[in-house]
Amino acid sequence: xxxxxxxxxxxxxxxxxxxxxxxxxxxxxxxxxxxxxxxxxxxxxxxxxxxxxxxxxxxxxxxxxxxxxxxxxxxxxxxxxxxxxxxxxxxxxxxxxxxxxxxxxxxxxxxxxxxxxxxxxxxxxxxxxxxxxxxxxxxxxxxxxxxxxxxxxxxxxxxxxxxxxxxxxxxxxxxxxxxxxxxxxxxxxxxxxxxxxxxxxxxxxxxxxxxxxxxxxxxxxxxxxxxxxxxxxxxxxxxxxxxxxxxxxxxxxxxxxxxxxxxxxxxxxxxxxxxxxxxxxxxxxxxxxxxxxxxxxxxxxxxxxxxxxxxxxxx
Amino acid sequence: xxxxxxxxxxxxxxxxxxxxxxxxxxxxxxxxxxxxxxxxxxxxxxxxxxxxxxxxxxxxxxxxxxxxxxxxxxxxxxxxxxxxxxxxxxxxxxxxxxxxxxxxxxxxxxxxxxxxxxxxxxxxxxxxxxxxxxxxxxxxxxxxxxxxxxxxxxxxxxxxxxxxxxxxxxxxxxxxxxxxxxxxxxxxxxxxxxxxxxxxxxxxxxxxxxxxxxxxxxxxxxxxxxxxxxxxxxxxxxxxxxxxxxxxxxxxxxxxxxxxxxxxxxxxxxxxxxxxxxxxxxxxxxxxxxxxxxxxxxxxxxxxxxxxxxxxxxxxxxxxxxxxxxxxxxxxxxxxxxxxxxxxxxxxxxxxxxxxxxxxxxxxxxxxxxxxxxxxxxxxxxxxxxxxxxxxxxxxxxxxxxxxxxxxxxxxxxxxxxxxxxxxxxxxxxxxxxxxxxxxxxxxxxxxxxxxxxxxxxxxxxxxxxxxxxxxxxxxxxxxxxxxxxxxxxxxxxxxxx
Numbered sequence: 001x002x003x004x005x006x007x008x009x010x011x012x013x014x015x016x017x018x019x020x021x022x023x024x025x026x027x028x029x030x031x032x033x034x035x036x037x038x039x040x041x042x043x044x045x046x047x048x049x050x051x052x053x054x055x056x057x058x059x060x061x062x063x064x065x066x067x068x069x070x071x072x073x074x075x076x077x078x079x080x081x082x083x084x085x086x087x088x089x090x091x092x093x094x095x096x097x098x099x100x101x102x103x104x105x106x107x108x109x110x111x112x113x114x115x116x117x118x119x120x121x122x123x124x125x126x127x128x129x130x131x132x133x134x135x136x137x138x139x140x141x142x143x144x145x146x147x148x149x150x151x152x153x154x155x156x157x158x159x160x161x162x163x164x165x166x167x168x169x170x171x172x173x174x175x176x177x178x179x180x181x182x183x184x185x186x187x188x189x190x191x192x193x194x195x196x197x198x199x200x201x202x203x204x205x206x207x208x209x210x211x212x213x214x215x216x217x218x219x220x221x222x223x224x225x226x227x228x229x230x231x232x233x234x235x236x237x238x239x240x241x242x243x244x245x246x247x248x249x250x251x252x253x254x255x256x257x258x259x260x261x262x263x264x265x266x267x268x269x270x271x272x273x274x275x276x277x278x279x280x281x282x283x284x285x286x287x288x289x290x291x292x293x294x295x296x297x298x299x300x301x302x303x304x305x306x307x308x309x310x311x312x313x314x315x
Numbered sequence: 316x317x318x319x320x321x322x323x324x325x326x327x328x329x330x331x332x333x334x335x336x337x338x339x340x341x342x343x344x345x346x347x348x349x350x351x352x353x354x355x356x357x358x359x360x361x362x363x364x365x366x367x368x369x370x371x372x373x374x375x376x377x378x379x380x381x382x383x384x385x386x387x388x389x390x391x392x393x394x395x396x397x398x399x400x401x402x403x404x405x406x407x408x409x410x411x412x413x414x415x416x417x418x419x420x421x422x423x424x425x426x427x428x429x430x431x432x433x434x435x436x437x438x439x440x441x442x443x444x445x446x447x448x449x450x451x452x453x454x455x456x457x458x459x460x461x462x463x464x465x466x467x468x469x470x471x472x473x474x475x476x477x478x479x480x481x482x483x484x485x486x487x488x489x490x491x492x493x494x495x496x497x498x499x500x501x502x503x504x505x506x507x508x509x510x511x512x513x514x515x516x517x518x519x520x521x522x523x524x525x526x527x528x529x530x531x532x533x534x535x536x537x538x539x540x541x542x543x544x545x546x547x548x549x550x551x552x553x554x555x556x557x558x559x560x561x562x563x564x565x566x567x568x569x570x571x572x573x574x575x576x577x578x579x580x581x582x583x584x585x586x587x588x589x590x591x592x593x594x595x596x597x598x599x600x601x602x603x604x605x606x607x608x609x610x611x612x613x614x615x616x617x618x619x620x621x622x623x624x625x626x627x628x629x630x631x632x633x634x635x636x637x638x639x640x641x642x643x644x645x646x647x648x649x650x651x652x653x654x655x656x657x658x659x660x661x662x663x664x665x666x667x668x669x670x671x672x673x674x675x676x677x678x679x680x681x682x683x684x685x686x687x688x689x690x691x692x693x694x695x696x697x698x699x700x701x702x703x704x705x706x707x708x709x710x711x712x713x714x715x716x717x718x719x720x721x722x723x724x725x726x727x728x729x730x731x732x733x734x735x736x737x738x739x740x741x742x743x744x745x746x747x748x749x750x751x752x753x754x755x756x757x758x759x760x761x762x763x764x765x766x767x768x769x770x771x772x773x774x775x776x777x778x779x780x781x782x783x784x785x786x787x788x789x790x791x792x793x794x795x796x797x798x799x800x801x802x803x804x805x806x807x808x809x810x811x812x813x
Binding site: 065177178179180182183186187189190191194195196197198199200257258 | 368369387388389390391405406407408409410414418419421422425428429430432456458
């Protein structure tokens, strides 16, 4: 085996590839829009957004690796954010931090329990429950915009946001690598029947995955409300659009899973997506063009990374 | 007689209306390799699955060393002293080798819910080294290894903790020479250590060679237990089927002239990494056997001729000049293909027998452009019964059938399609003697009616017994060709394989 082949199979290959892709996009947009794109301050801003999407992406990763899906991430963010605002008014930072985490966990628990008890598609379950969570967010705000008081916005900027996000990333990486939950997440995703025969309580660990997803989305809600400072309750599945930014990072995590660093891939992946978005903004491209090119680039990166085997069944 | 290690008392198991195990009482002794044989669907695997926790028995008891055991799953079974190596792949992609070996047993390396990955990897590597598999790295993702190496990892997983009873369920068919050797070594060590191996295999010569005692199951009922040293394969066949198998397994004709008419021609076929510059001409009414070692590329030849290979170079042409470059063209021009990987590539396993048989013939079954349920049912019943498929009805799901009966459904499908060229890859893999005899008879009848068959097989006796011509492959290339002859010996073929 040549040195290059060895390197391609090593854990480092994935990291180098991610860094190269990020650098490539930065260099292209920097060359095209040197005044408006990519200086140090702007990179910090891009990273700020990438961080909170990546926290949610970490949560989604547990579910997507197993095979199901969570369409209620957006509704969870909206509900957890408005609860964070409400509770911060009563309990200060403790309310801001704890309320969305508990709310996220409860949303995840309900998603998981309904999914395993009804035995119907996770897409349908979580989309259906999204309507319930959106309705709860309206009850929680009486339909008004929830605004986070200025004295509780420490997690909207550096270093508070970075510390909280880093803690979340470390927790996710730790669970994946150093607990049974991580092993069983991959085992169930690989072959549920064999995992069951090995004594893995598949239903239990699916619920655990939904709970973890809910928890990380709750943390994303803290960062979202702290950065954005306000949140409006949603209805008629208006929250759906919030599902996709964290999901893009999850795609990167799944694509780079084989290199053993899914959390890093999720974070860098979100950063790459931000580079793309902001690059187009700097170029003055219309939003539609931004979306088209970003979608195509995302598909291209994931496809090239996964290199699907010819004839393999992909669902 | 040595001491009883495991006592099975009145074990009973039903699947719906099928009585899979009918009050089986059986003793297994210390220091014994005890074979379980029987036709497909006779209950061998169900019995051992109940023992090892894959299935839950309806009634009866297993007593190991005087203590009743009742495994809820495989890992629970391991802790109670029983382990199983299964026929299908039993390792999980995406996990490391170490994680696979200790799946379900992470608690041995966990403190305060934190897994000591380093200790687990170290222990796994020590185990792999102790089995002589030091080229397998515990920290590698298991996907890096091929099917046979993954089977070896399963052997380590199932035996490293020295289970009192080790079940080897039809595993040898999935292994090459190296894997079999390792497996038999583990079985021997288990026996010499005063523990017991329950060995399930359809290869009766292998059964006689490896086991001390043999128990025969038929339709879920224990028929007899005999000493291996006191019986022959014919005795065993009689016990399995319940009567003498008078009809010879294989064709008895020699020297018959094969037609000059070429019905299928494959020229300079190359599939990267699989086969290289392989050519073949199939004549009307001919059976060509293709043999070789498992990884010689012969299985890819079947796919290449059926238009199912990717990146294939060279050409496949029918007598009328039609080029076969894709599966649809192949089926439309009366070519049938039964893959070695029955469950994944030949059958829609979560569908009914009826749908599986009718699938390629829907256009033929239609009346006035409309499919009628009654016609489909009649079609499926006709061909399922022609193949003597053991079933509750054609509405039954494929997943509930035994391996042999699944293969009968595959064959019924192509008999129903009335294909003229049939490519059969490992047609009797994991299949009992009676079904084997049925399949050979069917092939012979097809040949006589002018149909042409390509049979890819790892069984030398099958090649010698059934083929008009035998092509041997080595490293993706043709290495030898033999005409049918009484004087042809297995050693002639082996010499071209290795």
